[in-house]
Amino acid sequence: MRQGMTAPFPAMLEGKTTRHHFVSTAAILFIAGWIMAGCGARHLTGSPIKEEGIPKIVAGKTTRAEILTLFGPPYRVESKGDQEVLTYFYGKQSNWTILLYSESRHSADILNVYLNQNGVVSNYAFSEGVAMPERDFPTRPLAVGH
DSSP: OOTTOOOSSHHHHTTOOOHHHHHHHHHHHHHHHHHHHOEEEEEEEEOOOOGGGGGGOOTTTOBHHHHHHHHOSOSEEEEETTEEEEEEEEEEEEEEEETTEEEEEEEEEEEEEEEOTTSBEEEEEEEEEEEOOGGGSOSSOOOOOO
C-alpha cells in the first residue's frame, strides 16, 4: 500500500488482509445488523373503512342501500332479533421479533350498522384503532350470512 493512504481495516496496512478476513467481517456485520433490526410483519384483514361516509349515516333515515353505496359490502352480516347488523371490519396485526423477544399487536377499526325491519338505520357505532386480544382477532374472513 502506498504511503499516506488509509485502509478500511488495520490488517491491510500490514499486508495481512485476505479474502477470508473480508468475508468473515462482512458476515459478522450482516448478522449483527439482522439481529439488531429484528424481523417484522404486518397482516391486514378486511378493507379500510371509508370514514368520510360515517357523518352521512342518519338514524331513522339512511337505508341499507345507501350504506352499501357508502361503504361497499360488509365484512359480516348478522341477524339479532328483529334487526340486521352490518359489520365493517379492518384489522391490523403487527408482529416483530428482536433476538429472543417477540411481540404481536392487534387493532381494528369497526363499524356496526343496525338496521330495523324496514332496512333503515336504527343505530350505528364506529370504533377506530381498538386494541384486540389475539384470541378475538379473526385470522380469516368471517362468513357472511343472515
